[in-house]
Structures are given as C-alpha cells and as structure tokens.
Amino acid sequence: MRAVLTIALALAASTAGAFDGVMPVPIPGGSHVFAPGPRSLGLQGIRVDPSSIGDFDGTSAIAYLRGRATGGDGQRFVMLNDMRIMKGTYLAADGSQHFGTFAFT
Numbered sequence: 001m002r003a004v005l006t007i008a009l010a011l012a013a014s015t016a017g018a019f020d021g022v023m024p025v026p027i028p029g030g031s032h033v034f035a036p037g038p039r040s041l042g043l044q045g046i047r048v049d050p051s052s053i054g055d056f057d058g059t060s061a062i063a064y065l066r067g068r069a070t071g072g073d074g075q076r077f078v079m080l081n082d083m084r085i086m087k088g089t090y091l092a093a094d095g096s097q098h099f100g101t102f103a104f105t
Helices: 002-014
Strands: 056-070 076-091 097-104
Touching: none
Parallel strands: none
Antiparallel strands: 056 076, 076 097
C-alpha cells in the first residue's frame, strides 16, 4: 500500500498547477463508476474504463485496498477502498479542451 501511495503522490506532484479549474464532464450514467479487474474477484472485467471522466484521453491508475480497521469508538470493521488517479486531456461541458490531474478514493 505504501508503494501505491508513493506513486500516486509522485504523479500528482509532477503535474502540480496543471489543472486550470475547468471541471470535466462525468462519465455517462452519472455517479456510477466502473470497477475494472478480474471477474473472479467480483469486478467487471479487464476491458472496463477506469476513468470517471467523460471525453477523457490520458492515463489512469487504480488500486483496490482491503484491510481491517478500528474506528474511533473501538469498533472493528473491514475496510474496502478504491483509489484512482487520472491525468490527461478532457473536454469540458462547453466543448473546450483542457488538461488536468484528478484523484479520488
């Protein structure tokens, strides 16, 4: 997990200041995000687009993390996280082309 976070931070830092503030259009279908990966693990297959940005041309990195955690109240639970970084060009709602780096967890 530490290696994934290091790579993610390095990618984000290498493009600091590149985002011009014009937000991309989400993928068709609204808040649904595809889960690429082996079907044997309950994911949607390896040919599924990992980007959550519509009209996107660039690089996407994805990591699935699973582990046990303890809440502030002492309750233990299983943690499942999906982390993604997208870097590239995209079209805004007005059709203008932009460049940016985006991440979500």
